[in-house]
Amino acid sequence: MRPTVHDIAAKAGVSLATVDRVLNNRPGVRSVTRDKVERAIVTLGYVRDVAAANLAKGRNYPFVFILPAGDNSFMRGLEGEVRAAMARSASERTQITILPVPAFDAQALVQALSDAHQRRPAGVAVVAVDAPEVAGSVKQLRADGIAVVTLVSDLPGSGRDHFAGVDNIAAGRTAGTLMGRFTGGRAGPIAVLAGSMLVRDHRDRLEGFTALMTEEFPARRLLPVIEGQDDPVLVEKLVHALIEREPDLAGIYSLGAGNRGLIAALDKTGKSKMVCAIAHELTSHSRAALRSGTIDAVLNQDAGHEVRSAIRVLKAKADGLAVIEAQERIRIDIFLKDNLPIEQA
Amino acid sequence: MRPTVHDIAAKAGVSLATVDRVLNNRPGVRSVTRDKVERAIVTLGYVRDVAAANLAKGRNYPFVFILPAGDNSFMRGLEGEVRAAMARSASERTQITILPVPAFDAQALVQALSDAHQRRPAGVAVVAVDAPEVAGSVKQLRADGIAVVTLVSDLPGSGRDHFAGVDNIAAGRTAGTLMGRFTGGRAGPIAVLAGSMLVRDHRDRLEGFTALMTEEFPARRLLPVIEGQDDPVLVEKLVHALIEREPDLAGIYSLGAGNRGLIAALDKTGKSKMVCAIAHELTSHSRAALRSGTIDAVLNQDAGHEVRSAIRVLKAKADGLAVIEAQERIRIDIFLKDNLPIEQA
DNA sequence: CTGTTAGCGCGTTCAC
DNA sequence: GTGAACGCGCTAACAG
Numbered sequence: 001m002r003p004t005v006h007d008i009a010a011k012a013g014v015s016l017a018t019v020d021r022v023l024n025n026r027p028g029v030r031s032v033t034r035d036k037v038e039r040a041i042v043t044l045g046y047v048r049d050v051a052a053a054n055l056a057k058g059r060n061y062p063f064v065f066i067l068p069a070g071d072n073s074f075m076r077g078l079e080g081e082v083r084a085a086m087a088r089s090a091s092e093r094t095q096i097t098i099l100p101v102p103a104f105d106a107q108a109l110v111q112a113l114s115d116a117h118q119r120r121p122a123g124v125a126v127v128a129v130d131a132p133e134v135a136g137s138v139k140q141l142r143a144d145g146i147a148v149v150t151l152v153s154d155l156p157g158s159g160r161d162h163f164a165g166v167d168n169i170a171a172g173r174t175a176g177t178l179m180g181r182f183t184g185g186r187a188g189p190i191a192v193l194a195g196s197m198l199v200r201d202h203r204d205r206l207e208g209f210t211a212l213m214t215e216e217f218p219a220r221r222l223l224p225v226i227e228g229q230d231d232p233v234l235v236e237k238l239v240h241a242l243i244e245r246e247p248d249l250a251g252i253y254s255l256g257a258g259n260r261g262l263i264a265a266l267d268k269t270g271k272s273k274m275v276c277a278i279a280h281e282l283t284s285h286s287r288a289a290l291r292s293g294t295i296d297a298v299l300n301q302d303a304g305h306e307v308r309s310a311i312r313v314l315k316a317k318a319d320g321l322a323v324i325e326a327q328e329r330i331r332i333d334i335f336l337k338d339n340l341p342i343e344q345a
Numbered sequence: 346m347r348p349t350v351h352d353i354a355a356k357a358g359v360s361l362a363t364v365d366r367v368l369n370n371r372p373g374v375r376s377v378t379r380d381k382v383e384r385a386i387v388t389l390g391y392v393r394d395v396a397a398a399n400l401a402k403g404r405n406y407p408f409v410f411i412l413p414a415g416d417n418s419f420m421r422g423l424e425g426e427v428r429a430a431m432a433r434s435a436s437e438r439t440q441i442t443i444l445p446v447p448a449f450d451a452q453a454l455v456q457a458l459s460d461a462h463q464r465r466p467a468g469v470a471v472v473a474v475d476a477p478e479v480a481g482s483v484k485q486l487r488a489d490g491i492a493v494v495t496l497v498s499d500l501p502g503s504g505r506d507h508f509a510g511v512d513n514i515a516a517g518r519t520a521g522t523l524m525g526r527f528t529g530g531r532a533g534p535i536a537v538l539a540g541s542m543l544v545r546d547h548r549d550r551l552e553g554f555t556a557l558m559t560e561e562f563p564a565r566r567l568l569p570v571i572e573g574q575d576d577p578v579l580v581e582k583l584v585h586a587l588i589e590r591e592p593d594l595a596g597i598y599s600l601g602a603g604n605r606g607l608i609a610a611l612d613k614t615g616k617s618k619m620v621c622a623i624a625h626e627l628t629s630h631s632r633a634a635l636r637s638g639t640i641d642a643v644l645n646q647d648a649g650h651e652v653r654s655a656i657r658v659l660k661a662k663a664d665g666l667a668v669i670e671a672q673e674r675i676r677i678d679i680f681l682k683d684n685l686p687i688e689q690a
Numbered sequence: 691c692t693g694t695t696a697g698c699g700c701g702t703t704c705a706c
Numbered sequence: 707g708t709g710a711a712c713g714c715g716c717t718a719a720c721a722g
Binding site: 363374375399401402403 | 697699
Binding site for chain 1: 698699700701702
């Protein structure tokens with residue numbers, strides 16, 4: 001049987017209360033006594049039963065998740081994962097509130113962070129918009145001892161405790177390697193379709209992609225970046241025009257979120273098999289396009305992992321514990337039509 | 346505050362014991378009383394505090410993991426993950442024993458399963474060798490109410506409760522798509538290097554790879570399969586001979602475990618940049634080769650996920666609970682030099 | 691059939 | 707400084 005606080009108390013010849021004081025290094029113990037207890041802890045190999053401790057403490061973790069509203073499939077999937085975590089609240093002793101905000105709106109985000117602040121939660125997870133005001137709000141939260149984790153899109157220089165998302169420069173490079181190699185058999189230029197250069201993850205992906213193409217496939221011509229604002233209608237129009245303008249287009253890298261327009265344009269122009277298309281985020285749309293061959297590869301960040309990681313980190317930070325950064329790193333998943341995971345409910 | 350058993354007891358006008366009997370549907374309750382209690386449970390929205398229940402029960406799960414011995418890097422990594430799980434034993438209430446067995450040895454495995462049986466664990470996880478005797482041993486375990494999960498390599502027809510591993514046919518197909526597309530720019534045949542056709546995962550990968558190449562890249566010539574027995578020295582010799590024999594070799598798919606020999610042969614012959622190499626399992630060797638460009642892509646199964654999933658499933662089965670199969674599905678990871686995860690400790 | 695009571699391992703008042 | 711005693715939410719004897 002595992003040793004308990006009783007065993008330590010007996011071994012050290014003190015009472016349970018004293019053992020507890022030492023375990024949670026609270027004041028009010030003579031250093032001699034403390035030593036005795038600590039020695040007993042080591043020799044018995046005591047490990048605290050966290051479940052029992054939490055039961056006794058009645059500990060629970062109120063968290064706020066600030067997520068962009070709108071019909072972005074990836075974000076809705078992310079919200080679904082947060083709701084799944086809420087369903088586990090009972091066993092995880094968490095208590096999660098979701099605060100929706102308009103996408104790409106720094107002012108609204110500042111307001112939401114202020115609302116979150118007033119709820120005095122133990123931690124806040126936020127999909128950040130890269131603006132100084134937002135960084136300011138995050139600093140205020142942290143000054144009040146509230147842990148802050150950025151989700152999906154980071155906010156460096158805000159002093160956030162952690163970023164739960166992928167390395168988007170590496171993601172761009174990965175897309176570059178795939179694009180360069182997949183189009184190895186044919187000539188023609190490559191286009192890049194972005195959402196908006198105002199968000200950090202899009203900028204990072206572009207940077208990684210461009211760098212890799214320049215280094216590894218210098219002979220390949222890169223067309224100027226097209227910005228589609230993640231708007232399906234606009235994207236379709238732009239891609240349509242692109243295809244007419246560049247009849248020998250070899251590939252297109254869509255680093256933003258509006259895949260529907262891209263897919264529609266490729267399918268309608270009948271170019272889907274000719275053009276190598278690489279996109280981001282596995283959604284029902286991109287999944288279907290992967291299956292049909294319209295899209296050749298999808299880079300993905302696992303929203304479920306991101307949410308679970310954010311919660312783990314918020315708990316740890318709220319308790320003042322350290323985090324094993326390497327363990328919380330979110331991977332860049334590559335999906336081809338052949339390794340698609342089973343569709344979840 | 347969440348409702349507790351006391352609240353239910355009060356609301357239903359019965360004692361704690363009766364509530365407990367209903368909750369754990371034990372016999373000895375009149376159906377009228379049972380109804381009253383169940384109504385109280387629903388109206389109060391009661392959710393059982395699993396941690397407290399386990400504390401009271403003193404529940405723990407003795408499990409046995411049977412793993413192949415030897416210097417196979419992937420298997421050693423797998424063992425590392427099991428040891429990591431052992432380190433978490435305290436909080437997860439598990440109690441794990443590792444039983445090493447010689448690799449590919451059905452007789453030894455039967456013996457190990459029998460040893461495991463005598464320990465009367467709640468569950469057994471085993472890297473299976475595909476043989477009827479082994480299936481027999483698994484059946485005996487299950488007949489005694491011991492849950493059995495196969496790990497990495499499956500044993501269909503043994504009645505095992507679950508398989509914690511990847512779909513190796515899909516993995517082979519994924520390798521095929523990558524190979525076909527990566528070699529799109531050049532002619533030349535493609536070789537397949539296997540470990541042993543006696544293990545099921547290798548057979549499945551070959552099947553998937555061959556099928557995809559035949560369907561999607563029918564013009565590409567596939568060389569006869571080479572069997573290297575996962576032995577670095579033998580593999581290096583065979584690959585060396587292959588390269589001399591086929592000077593215009595375009596690609597090589599290594600579906601087994603002995604990557605060291607492959608890497609050595611490619612590097613020594615100076616063909617590493619010419620030949621597209623795709624291998625399985627991310628180890629320190631394959632990682633370095635990916636970095637240097639000797640290997641072009643690595644397909645991986647996350648050993649950590651597999652072990653954690655195996656434990657979750659064994660717990661569920663031991664408690665007679667259902668498993669959400671889709672949630673426990675292990676993904677086929679694709680790694681290029683650009684999306685390598687940070688090296689873990 | 692049902693209720694009483696004593697824990698599980700730990701944290702937290704209170705006295706001493 | 708230190709200790710005794712009670713309670714967290716639940717289960718498991720044992721009575722009745």
